Amino acid sequence: MTHTTSNWAALVAAEPDLAKIVEERFAAFTHHVVATLRKDGSPRTSGLEVRFLHGELWLGMMPDSLKALDLRRDPRFALQANPGSGTGPAGGDVRIAGRAVEIHDSAEKARYTEEVEPPEPFHLFRTELTEVVRTYVEDDTYLVVEIWKPGVPVRTLRRT
Template identity: 40%
Template sequence: MARWEEVEADAPEFAAAVRRLFDAFKHKTLATLRRDGSPRISGTEAQFRDGDIWLGSMWMARKAVDLRRDPRFALHSASEDPSDDNPSSWPGDAKLSGRVEEVTDPEQLAKAMGGEAPSEQSHLFRLDIEEVVWTRVGTPADHLVIELWRAGEGLRRFQR
């Protein structure tokens, strides 16, 4: 597992492109696992701060309960529609997966929240990253370009 700053240090151009995709829209899609092992999809927001990626949640929301029971997750950036005239101009989409660590210590919560503890009871999770993927249309637009970063393995590129 890795912190986001490790992805940035290992593959800076890739990390910058992935971060642009995650920052382009406020809402992302989070996949968690229910008690019976089936997937749950939830809307969420994510923030890049201090070398990490953070997810917040309302107190005891289903996604938070899922993550507290089983910390595995997948997070998908929002995606804009490709242009019919120029599909290669589509910036692509990004995904990352790994495990979360819930922050519960009041001092750590205040630090993670920029110096202020949350005013209401809530959850805060730091993402430990196992895998990051950036998928986009190649040039010419007859194939996909898939870049995959894995903790301990670095960056690889595929075409399909």
């Protein structure tokens, strides 16, 4: 099955309110959780820092980290914003799925390091989004799930 992908700027243009909430959720904490696929296809979860810069969502990683090697082999990932402590984060639970494209171009990496100072050397991946999901509780009554996929308006589901 083929998935349509978009970069972060496409989500911002299509659904600015959702994009703002997602960015705020990721900005609330430094470390988040990424799921990648191991050689045998089983999932691997790892800690990760992310950045929203220049209309892109970036994933930076230490050299030859297992998650970077996983993404080189199979670019699919799922990213979970740190939920923090307590019963539910302000803004809800946020997840992003997509494909990671490794950046080898030195000029593009230099543009990234103008604003972020990663330890050298590092792997840098630009993301192609296939899905963004926000889940939250509304009025202490409804579980609300907002789902965005490239080229499709946000779909909102409510459960009691």
